Amino acid sequence: MTAWDLGLLHQINTAGSHPALDWLMPALSAIEAWLPAIILAVLLTAWRGGKQARLMLFCLAIAIAIGDAVISNTLKKTVGRVRPRDAMEGVIVRDLGNASPAFMRLFEKPVIKASEPRGETHGKSFPSSHTVNMFAVATVIACFYRGAGLAMYLLAAAVAYSRIYCGAHWPSDIPPSMALGVLTGLGVVSATKRFMSRWNARV
Template identity: 25%
Template sequence: MSLIQNIDNFILLYISNNMHGHILDRAMVIITSLGDKGLIWIIISGLLIIKKKYRKIGLMALTALVLSTILGEGLLKHLVQRVRPSADIPAANLLIPKPLSYSFPSGHCTSSFAVTGILSKYFKNYALEFFSLSSLIAFSRLYLYVHYPTDVLAGIILGLICSKMIIYAFKTSQSLWKQRR
């Protein structure tokens, strides 16, 4: 485990020592705020739900967001109880308020990739944009020193698993519904 922790620390220190600057500091605070409480994903899901043509996709995205929150924030964070980098390395200068929850997995990444997995399946022409936004949010969590790289990676994987589970569940329930009619 110490090898993984050493790699995590190396990556965070590299970002801290080589990428920080006034403009990027401000940009990362804005980018990370898009993922706060899944707000950007709730807005996108809500807009899709309003339009009848996209309602099912919006509901799937919202369901993936809820599932990812339950599994990541509600379950895994409390099982693993990993402290954040800012707690391990007190000299870190945080640009955002210190998060109060545990670090593993990254909730921003989990929710972002859960919804991105749904949206990119049904809006293939915009998949690059969805994955780019989610990746920027993920990077911002490292840049801002509130997650380790393995927290972010675990969040990405969990989010994509949640999106696959929701797609499967919706397809299965739709098939069952058609069989009963």
């Protein structure tokens, strides 16, 4: 790792810690805990949002599938970069407490511990799937609803920051992951609108 990576990791993960962030950052990373709220938002959008909103939801589904299952999964296996918490001592690992169902984890005391390297030589640090997915989502939403998209970009940036704060990713994992997410979102929206335009022209 470069000195820049190590220095910024220390500043975010250790020196920049705060009790409030020790809950907030793992909470932002725990996407599965927010699944009921996400499903409700999707259903309401599909029901009340109209044709444009439903087209956006379609693009979101495609973007997440491509970003997560294809791009992130392929690059993780190819690059094999070890996560900070598995590569070195002194990294603070933060997570929400265990609970079932998953959303109850949000009400549990966060688990905080120092990393214990396991001697791994191959890992899943690059890219950050959370970051790729969130920036793909933000980009798709921004293509349809600019104001909502800008708000989602802020949330996506917070999630990306949380991955470093929780010891799951190196700082240098994040900018390329953001770019991959944005490009995925733009590509999906562009391809979908082009297809819809040609389809409508034939009908």
